Amino acid sequence: MVTRAAIGGLVAGLVGLVLPLSAAQSQEAVPEPIIEYLQNAGVGVCIERISSFVEVLNRTASGHGAQITLPISPANDHMVSISIEIELPETTQYVSLTAAPVPGGGCEMNVETLNYGPCPEAPREDAMFLQRTIRLEETGRARRTYFMPLPDGACNIITKEVIY
Numbered sequence: 001m002v003t004r005a006a007i008g009g010l011v012a013g014l015v016g017l018v019l020p021l022s023a024a025q026s027q028e029a030v031p032e033p034i035i036e037y038l039q040n041a042g043v044g045v046c047i048e049r050i051s052s053f054v055e056v057l058n059r060t061a062s063g064h065g066a067q068i069t070l071p072i073s074p075a076n077d078h079m080v081s082i083s084i085e086i087e088l089p090e091t092t093q094y095v096s097l098t099a100a101p102v103p104g105g106g107c108e109m110n111v112e113t114l115n116y117g118p119c120p121e122a123p124r125e126d127a128m129f130l131q132r133t134i135r136l137e138e139t140g141r142a143r144r145t146y147f148m149p150l151p152d153g154a155c156n157i158i159t160k161e162v163i164y
Contacts, residue, residue: 005096032058034066034082042075046099046107049163050082053111061086079099090117109163119147119155
């Protein structure tokens with residue numbers, strides 16, 4: 001079962017994505033397949049930030065697979081979406097990364113993780129405009145965690161973070 005501490009640890013690792021790659025990280029002997037695929041497709045503006053994200057995954061998980069959705073053309077000018085399956089010691093986690101170049105340079109990303117774990121006590125009846133009994137917790141300046149109750153008493157735990 002995934003704990004809040006484990007979720008917090010992975011999310012904290014994702015926050016580290018705003019830091020640029022170090023020289024040692026950028027000189028890997030074997031290219032990361034996700035990054036290599038994106039570069040071959042013409043993605044350049046967001047490649048460093050996506051590479052930082054994938055590097056965190058490589059340090060955190062024992063393995064991962066991905067499904068990449070690219071814009072029709074040109075890939076460097078539009079949003080890229082990557083769905084990633086991460087193998088953790090006791091569970092499998094789904095992560096969705098969306099990255100897009102912004103006017104004036106740079107890249108913005110949205111990261112969502114999906115976990116299964118215990119529900120917090122006393123869920124709220126309604127979080128914003130959601131139509132189910134979902135508890136919303138503010139877990140950072142641009143991060144929210146949603147706890148969606150399941151019939152077995154546990155929760156789907158969805159963490160959404162926008163990285164500017």
